[in-house]
Amino acid sequence: MNLTLRAFVKKELTQTLRDGRMRALLLGAPIIQMTVFGLALSTEIRNIKLAVFSAPPDAMSERLAERFYSSGWFKPVAYEPGEDPVELIASGRADAVLITPADGLARSAQRGDGKIQLLVDASNATKARAVEAYAGSIVAADALKEYPGEARPPVKFDVRVLYNPAMESSMFLVPGVMGMLVCLITILLTAMSITREREIGTFETIVSAPLSNTEVLLGKTLPYVLLGMIDAGLVVLAGYLIFGVPVRGPLWQLALAALAFVLNTVSIGTFISTIARNQQQAMLGGFMFLFPAILMSGVMYPVENMPAAIIAAAYLNPLMYLVKLFRNIMLKGGDPLVFWQNTGILLLMAAGTVTLAFKRFRQTLN
Numbered sequence: 001m002n003l004t005l006r007a008f009v010k011k012e013l014t015q016t017l018r019d020g021r022m023r024a025l026l027l028g029a030p031i032i033q034m035t036v037f038g039l040a041l042s043t044e045i046r047n048i049k050l051a052v053f054s055a056p057p058d059a060m061s062e063r064l065a066e067r068f069y070s071s072g073w074f075k076p077v078a079y080e081p082g083e084d085p086v087e088l089i090a091s092g093r094a095d096a097v098l099i100t101p102a103d104g105l106a107r108s109a110q111r112g113d114g115k116i117q118l119l120v121d122a123s124n125a126t127k128a129r130a131v132e133a134y135a136g137s138i139v140a141a142d143a144l145k146e147y148p149g150e151a152r153p154p155v156k157f158d159v160r161v162l163y164n165p166a167m168e169s170s171m172f173l174v175p176g177v178m179g180m181l182v183c184l185i186t187i188l189l190t191a192m193s194i195t196r197e198r199e200i201g202t203f204e205t206i207v208s209a210p211l212s213n214t215e216v217l218l219g220k221t222l223p224y225v226l227l228g229m230i231d232a233g234l235v236v237l238a239g240y241l242i243f244g245v246p247v248r249g250p251l252w253q254l255a256l257a258a259l260a261f262v263l264n265t266v267s268i269g270t271f272i273s274t275i276a277r278n279q280q281q282a283m284l285g286g287f288m289f290l291f292p293a294i295l296m297s298g299v300m301y302p303v304e305n306m307p308a309a310i311i312a313a314a315y316l317n318p319l320m321y322l323v324k325l326f327r328n329i330m331l332k333g334g335d336p337l338v339f340w341q342n343t344g345i346l347l348l349m350a351a352g353t354v355t356l357a358f359k360r361f362r363q364t365l366n
Contacts, residue, residue: 061100077094
């Protein structure tokens with residue numbers, strides 16, 4: 001390597017690494033990302049929320065329920081007497097419901113017409129296939145234990161798939177990808193807006209204008225809120241027209257959920273822009289937030305599969321709540337409890353992120 005090239009390389013490395021923030025992004029971020037990726041990525045389906053409806057309960061149905069819960073795949077769901085099993089799934093309280101015959105499983109099996117029905121939430125097609133396979137293997141093993149030596153045990157297993165009968169992966173993935181795209185666009189655009197103004201030298205002009213800090217902040221963020229809402233509408237329309245993802249819930253629910261989420265992402269992008277000194281740092285900071293947010297959102301892998309520490313962090317992730325809302329509104333019709341619970345959390349998070357971004361932005365201006 002000649003001296004000129006060596007000096008040029010040394011200059012670039014020195015210029016890049018002399019900033020402590022850039023060193024943290026370049027050297028610390030990969031370690032953090034790798035740790036999160038390794039813990040969050042898991043194709044094994046566990047912690048499946050299962051409710052067992054057996055009225056009246058008998059020894060045979062209780063043994064079957066115990067085998068489900070002791071398998072390590074399922075966890076019990078409590079419910080009130082008289083509750084609708086379909087409503088349990090629609091509200092997200094259960095991923096599956098096992099229903100035994102009304103006159104008892106043992107008695108109906110003695111007559112030769114024992115039938116067990118499994119209701120499965122197929123809004124997540126991958127999870128639904130795993131639930132069906134797990135349940136089928138447990139019921140088959142239980143029948144062999146109850147009726148050893150019989151070629152055809154007198155218990156039939158019937159699976160009813162809800163919300164996505166064809167178990168198409170696009171029905172599950174597309175609503176999640178919609179949220180991911182809105183998150184990606186709004187955070188990166190907002191994060192780079194102020195740093196771009198600094199780099200081209202127009203930020204000082206804006207600060208010197210007869211505008212209050214609030215007016216400057218609103219002027220820099222409201223356009224991205226509007227763009228985020230437009231993008232949210234476009235991705236929903238594209239999902240409906242291109243992939244055939246239905247919109248079974250009211251549009252106002254989609255709009256309010258998207259607005260609460262966009263307020264969060266624009267505030268996060270604004271906060272990043274106040275820390276970064278240039279567009280390169282802003283972009284890296286945006287991706288440092290985006291990758292863990294996407295992995296811990298349930299877009300690709302169920303959050304329930306992750307370790308407890310990662311699940312706790314996922315509850316601070318606004319994208320997880322938007323993915324839940326989009327899937328529930330578009331595929332299940334927008335259960336009121338799910339909608340108001342998740343939208344309320346997003347609005348509370350938005351109030352916190354807006355306050356934090358405003359304080360940091362005001363410090364930057366001063």
